[in-house]
Amino acid sequence: MNIVILDDYQDAVRKLACANKLEDYPAKVYTNTIKGIGQLAVRLKDAEILVLIRERTHITRALIDKLPKLRMISQTGKVGAHVDIAACTERGIVVSEGVGSPVAAAELTWALIMAAARRLPQYISSLKHGVWQQSGLKSSSMPPNFGLGTLLKGKTLGIWGYGKIGQLIAGYGKAFGMRVMVWGSESSRQRAQGDGLLIADSKADFFAQCDVVSLHLRLLDDTRGIVTAQDLASMKPTAMLVNTSRAELLEPDALITALNRGRPGLAAVDVFESEPILQGHALLRLENCICT
Template identity: 65%
Template structure:
């Protein structure tokens, strides 16, 4: 089969052990991202199978209409709004999704928390410029001695969203001697209480009381823009907001405005509204923002897991096994 794998930014997929599963197929791997529907359609015009690397590329109806040979879309991890499943079904394109592992993102979240609390990126950057023990962070909006950093023990770790990742991050917080405070849906609050954790009295209280607030919500119509400038302004001047979930959870421009006002004092983010992020993004210019290029899930074992699932699914489909389709209705129109 003609297989196209999109957005392998690290040029890693061909070097994975699981890639051998595709032996005998004609495989093209692209290492860069294109946004235009026309350019993307050119890449996919001969593809019978497309493997999507998470949400890096959107497959809309406009693109799918220009892919006459496409029979199968395999999603690494869960399908999101970037893939028009209804259009796939109508066009007779089967869809199979995988399942991610929460551990890599949880670990990366903790790495951001520790880096932000101890100002590690700022110290490293300044050391490379010849400045010994100089963190920067001298804006007038910041508290006195903000550049020194803070310990985790005794601080309050706020977690909004007590799902698979949030639960792991909560355990990390407990291991470091932190007070863990949870907010989320009724189910999240109930699960947190059953785990012996404190539940915030209100959503506003979560922002007021947290020294570190980590977002672990799914992006839905209900959660889009749910974090507003008003809520961020309730955070402590020394507090840190961490987002390894989705950028769209925060109202547009709210985080930049809040950081410029000094509440919270710092943010550590791995996700952006438009990815790859443009060089002129205002977050990149802020000394109190730590930005990473959406690599929370990018880790060797996780790549083997995600792509191993995807490649195995291709093998099953090519052998006529359609049991795992997300859209079995597509079989009525299958190309």
């Protein structure tokens, strides 16, 4: 049974405690990413089981048609639009998905919120370049003293999507003395209301009121581009947007435009429309965007 594991950027799979379960099988782990269907078809020509890490490679009908030996796709985390389920079904290819812990994603999200609020990456970079106590955040589009950083206590934390990760983020926010407001589906809002949290009257109200907006949605056809340029433009110039979910939740280029215009004033993102992100990407050039 030939197993192929794609896009293990950090070469972590072979070092996992469970990796010895693959010892009796011909398993190949790739740490680099290729995008072309022709190249992928060559790489996967003998694959019977394909293991995907997040949505780093799109498994399209055109690619599936070139993989006659493929019998199963195993997805770490939830299956999204990057896998053509209809094509897999027609071919009799089994598609499975995993259920991971929400803790890692929630802790990363909170670390980004803390780092952005205190302008830590900017101060660290400045100090390493010999500049004492300067964040470099002095654009004319920014409010006075924007580079000094800010407290979270007393601010409004907005959570769009009150699932497992969103619930953890809400708990962190409350522990830091923040006012927690939720937006999302009706069921999401009902759960949040049951937990005693504030519910925004509307999406517009949500973006206008919140000092921090954190996105926790799955990428589906009806959530693609759900955060619009108008939503971002309605945020406070002192606010921040945090996205550790999926880049495609935002309209294309909306975040770049919004940050250049100063609404919101900051962003912290761990997801990009194309990964690995290329050196010179517009977000990497923005002083008011933290990218990981």
